[in-house]
Amino acid sequence: MRLGEHPILEFKKGKEVTIYFNGKPIKAYEGETVASALYAAGVRIFSRSFRFHRPRGFFCAIGKCSACMMEVDGIPNVRTCKVYVRDGMQIRTQTGTPDAEKDRFAALDDIIDRLFPHGAHYKRFTTPRILREFMMKQMRKFTGFGNPPKAVYEGKAEFEEIEADVAVIGGGPGGMSAAIYAARAGAKVVLMDENPFLGGQLVKQTHRFFGSGRHRAGTRGIKIATILEDELKELENVDVRKETKVFGIYDGVVAAVQKDEKLLKVKPKKIVVATGAYERTLIFENNDLPGVYGAGGVQTLMNVYGIKPGDVGLIVGSGNVGLILTYQLMQAGIKVAAIVEAMPRIGGYFVHAAKVRRLGVPIYVNHTVTKAIGKECVEAAEIARLENWQIVEGSQRVIDCDFICVAVGLSPTHELLYQAGCEMKFVPELGGLVPIRNKYGETTVNGLYVAGDVAGIEEATAAIMEGRIAGVDAAIKLGYGGDEAIKIREEVVKDLEEFRSGPFGERIVAGLKKVVVA
Amino acid sequence: MNYLVRGYLENDELPPFPSRERLEKKPVAYIECPQPIPCSPCLEACKYDAVKMDNINDPPELDYEKCNGCMSCIRVCPGLAIVIMRIKDGKGYLTLPYEFTPWLKKGDKVKLLNRKGEEVGEGKVVWALPPEKNDRTSLVRVEMDPDLLFEVRAVRKVEE
Ligand SMILES: Cc1cc2nc3c(=O)[nH]c(=O)nc-3n(C[C@H](O)[C@H](O)[C@H](O)COP(=O)(O)OP(=O)(O)OC[C@H]3O[C@@H](n4cnc5c(N)ncnc54)[C@H](O)[C@@H]3O)c2cc1C
Ligand code: SF4
Ligand code: SF4
Ligand code: FES
Numbered sequence: 001m002r003l004g005e006h007p008i009l010e011f012k013k014g015k016e017v018t019i020y021f022n023g024k025p026i027k028a029y030e031g032e033t034v035a036s037a038l039y040a041a042g043v044r045i046f047s048r049s050f051r052f053h054r055p056r057g058f059f060c061a062i063g064k065c066s067a068c069m070m071e072v073d074g075i076p077n078v079r080t081c082k083v084y085v086r087d088g089m090q091i092r093t094q095t096g097t098p099d100a101e102k103d104r105f106a107a108l109d110d111i112i113d114r115l116f117p118h119g120a121h122y123k124r125f126t127t128p129r130i131l132r133e134f135m136m137k138q139m140r141k142f143t144g145f146g147n148p149p150k151a152v153y154e155g156k157a158e159f160e161e162i163e164a165d166v167a168v169i170g171g172g173p174g175g176m177s178a179a180i181y182a183a184r185a186g187a188k189v190v191l192m193d194e195n196p197f198l199g200g201q202l203v204k205q206t207h208r209f210f211g212s213g214r215h216r217a218g219t220r221g222i223k224i225a226t227i228l229e230d231e232l233k234e235l236e237n238v239d240v241r242k243e244t245k246v247f248g249i250y251d252g253v254v255a256a257v258q259k260d261e262k263l264l265k266v267k268p269k270k271i272v273v274a275t276g277a278y279e280r281t282l283i284f285e286n287n288d289l290p291g292v293y294g295a296g297g298v299q300t301l302m303n304v305y306g307i308k309p310g311d312v313g314l315i316v317g318s319g320n321v322g323l324i325l326t327y328q329l330m331q332a333g334i335k336v337a338a339i340v341e342a343m344p345r346i347g348g349y350f351v352h353a354a355k356v357r358r359l360g361v362p363i364y365v366n367h368t369v370t371k372a373i374g375k376e377c378v379e380a381a382e383i384a385r386l387e388n389w390q391i392v393e394g395s396q397r398v399i400d401c402d403f404i405c406v407a408v409g410l411s412p413t414h415e416l417l418y419q420a421g422c423e424m425k426f427v428p429e430l431g432g433l434v435p436i437r438n439k440y441g442e443t444t445v446n447g448l449y450v451a452g453d454v455a456g457i458e459e460a461t462a463a464i465m466e467g468r469i470a471g472v473d474a475a476i477k478l479g480y481g482g483d484e485a486i487k488i489r490e491e492v493v494k495d496l497e498e499f500r501s502g503p504f505g506e507r508i509v510a511g512l513k514k515v516v517v518a
Numbered sequence: 519m520n521y522l523v524r525g526y527l528e529n530d531e532l533p534p535f536p537s538r539e540r541l542e543k544k545p546v547a548y549i550e551c552p553q554p555i556p557c558s559p560c561l562e563a564c565k566y567d568a569v570k571m572d573n574i575n576d577p578p579e580l581d582y583e584k585c586n587g588c589m590s591c592i593r594v595c596p597g598l599a600i601v602i603m604r605i606k607d608g609k610g611y612l613t614l615p616y617e618f619t620p621w622l623k624k625g626d627k628v629k630l631l632n633r634k635g636e637e638v639g640e641g642k643v644v645w646a647l648p649p650e651k652n653d654r655t656s657l658v659r660v661e662m663d664p665d666l667l668f669e670v671r672a673v674r675k676v677e678e
Binding site: 005006007008207208209210211212213217218219220223330331333344345346349350351352353354355356357358359360361363365461498499500501502503504505 | 526527551558573594595598
């Protein structure tokens with residue numbers, strides 16, 4: 001299930017290690033996440049649903065959906081797509097008896113609801129008290145997520161205080177550009193990202209980017225990530241902290257955990273939030289079946305860890321993400337049965353669609369997926385034609401596939417902004433909740449900027465430009481950079497306006513009108 | 519915008535064809551990029567001023583008289599939307615970008631696919647730019663019936 005030869009990527013395997021899954025030894029390679037190592041070993045069921053014991057697989061692969069939670073070395077509720085394998089690691093599923101893969105009680109799915117309808121524990125078996133307590137205890141065994149750790153944490157627990165001019169949260173194209181431009185103007189910067197690598201979404205994008213040459217169009221996404229990282233390395237005044245998750249912003253103080261063992265208290269004068277976005281899902285029958293994955297999840301598995309998601313895929317959504325993913329799957333030697341699109345026309349760039357169409361992949365517009373078929377994982381999908389957003393009866397047909405990729409868009413990762421007190425607004429054109437800000441990206445919280453997808457779902461090129469603007473403006477406000485910095489800032493603002501001036505930018509511009517204040 | 523319903527261009531949506539005389543003189547690029555998208559590497563790559571685009575969102579327009587078939591544009595086009603054509607001694611030659619393994623090399627036989635992925639014939643690879651010379655996008659030149667030059671847009675290796 002690991003990919004061999006690939007036209008664009010070279011997969012370097014780390015040292016071989018052994019991890020234990022529900023007691024069984026599994027071969028894995030250093031640098032892989034637990035979830036990807038398990039997937040490569042053929043594990044598809046990662047957990048069971050809370051109530052009906054339905055099998056669940058991974059979905060997002062970037063730590064945002066919690067479908068992959070397991071007990072790792074005695075610690076419950078660990079998102080296994082975010083922890084890396086270590087030799088001897090003990091991993092256990094935490095739902096199901098004896099484990100999630102072969103949950104004996106899953107057979108009761110159909111009758112659980114009859115015996116214990118919603119709210120039953122308030123009404124049945126409530127008296128006498130002894131019966132109630134006994135029943136509660138039994139029910140708890142069947143539901144819930146995990147058990148508290150049995151031992152006291154014995155690892156390292158350190159603390160560090162960092163002072164900086166600018167703290168950048170998120171190391172995707174937006175965050176890296178903000179750090180580079182703030183540092184070039186002279187500011188002292190600290191850049192934090194929860195991954196062990198920089199690049200954000202770019203690390204899975206093997207295709208050449210669009211845009212203008214000046215913004216590295218024609219260059220592959222993966223390469224843009226390394227170019228930006230090299231630029232960062234040249235700057236001595238940037239402190240890069242990888243594997244560092246920011247969990248809160250309290251009165252301008254940024255709190256983070258580095259490598260699960262060190263608490264950071266970062267005291268910056270300005271903050272740039274560039275946390276990117278997470279994937280949306282879609283409602284259809286059995287959409288929780290293992291084998292229904294987010295498009296980014298599949299990209300991560302395939303392009304970051306070199307693991308084959310399946311043999312034949314169905315892609316839902318013909319935006320650029322769906323189209324590019326289709327091409328990437330074919331490059332990895334995986335078949336794509338079809339792309340379905342609910343709108344009457346393809347949502348992404350025509351040239352991306354043409355690339356896969358000429359290789360024989362059908363694109364069905366006015367179609368949607370209505371059902372995932374399979375017992376423990378996807379074995380086929382049912383699709384149907386839509387007319388005025390209604391399913392046309394009798395148009396249903398079954399497509400053979402062993403996985404379904406949901407590529408129906410992203411939503412900004414806005415939690416930190418909310419928590420920090422930014423005034424937010426729901427703007428459908430920008431993908432969801434986004435902060436009110438000025439044209440340099442400064443939000444209603446003084447000194448707190450946004451850049452990239454978290455400010456509105458767009459593109460890496462736009463994320464880079466927004467990052468530059470936010471970074472340089474933060475530096476300017478702190479007195480760095482002089483007239484030169486102001487010149488740079490205004491140039492980028494102009495470039496970005498031009499970039500958005502076409503029909504694909506119309507939606508964005510309309511959305512921005514609702515949140516950008518003078 | 520019917521091409522967005524189908525995912526490919528019909529004949530009446532294609533840009534004007536270069537003339538047979540032009541194709542016989544020297545190679546020429548042919549661009550199928552009809553939609554206004556913010557993209558301009560083809561314009562920036564062309565040293566002969568053959569690509570016209572006033573704003574980054576305009577679709578490129580090609581001047582066949584200025585183009586000399588140098589292939590700079592096809593090397594960088596992220597849409598893989600450009601091919602190079604040529605007719606020599608009555609034979610057609612089409613150069614296309616190729617990003618799949620196993621890589622194609624000189625002498626390989628290939629199936630010719632049209633814009634919808636249907637097989638329309640067979641051809642032979644006469645030249646291939648190795649992927650490592652162009653950031654992993656190989657270019658392959660395929661010999662074929664000259665009448666197929668405006669139809670074929672992809673190739674698939676024939677397994678021996
Ligand atoms: C399939 C696909 C194809 C695409 N193709 C193109 C294209 O051709 N051209 C183009 O211009 N764009 C393209 N894009 C879009 C582009 O990748 C994104 O718009 C861009 O990556 C957004 O950059 P960003 O910096 O805002 O966020 P991201 O790249 O998402 O980076 C955010 C980073 O923040 C980190 N983070 C989040 N929360 C925290 C926290 N609390 N603490 C620490 N770190 C945190 C994340 O781990 C991540 O590394 C594509 C996207 C996809 C999915
Ligand atoms: S082939 Fe060369 S001359 Fe012709 S358009 Fe492309 S870059 Fe310009
Ligand atoms: S580089 Fe390719 S995709 Fe971009 S505008 Fe030119 S022809 Fe179109
Ligand atoms: S959180 Fe791990 S797959 Fe979504």
